[in-house]
Amino acid sequence: MRTAYFDCFSGAAGDMIVGALIDAGLDVDRFRKSLDALGLTGYRLSIEKTNKQGFAATRFDVQLDDDNPTHRHLPDIIKIIEGAPLSKRVRESALKTFQRLAEAEAHVHGTTPEKIHFHEVGAVDAILDIVATAMAIEMLGVEQ
16 A cells, blocks of 8 residues: 655645655656646646755746736635546545635634635645645555
């Protein structure tokens, strides 16, 4: 059984997780093609080797065009994910992640998940981080 373990003692950003999964052996060309299938526009993807405080790593960076929307509601994000040609596992994982984020935001703001207006999390870069993580985990054959 293939297991992925993240020791996030001080948190982890989506781009950091994707970079670590690339370093774990992800086929970058296949990965890029899978992300393109989402049909999102208005961004450029950068995947490059870097060195941070003496540690070699891969930087996964989504650069947005200036006219890219940065705000979406949960139903908008669900529509994007459900309309994309994703495997059942990737779709369910991404939707579950956004649902949990919406529930947390709703709790903090005293409203419902459907009424949450995602700011940074609704932007293309956050959608890509979350879907890319789910895709990478599946492509690497991670079972737990």
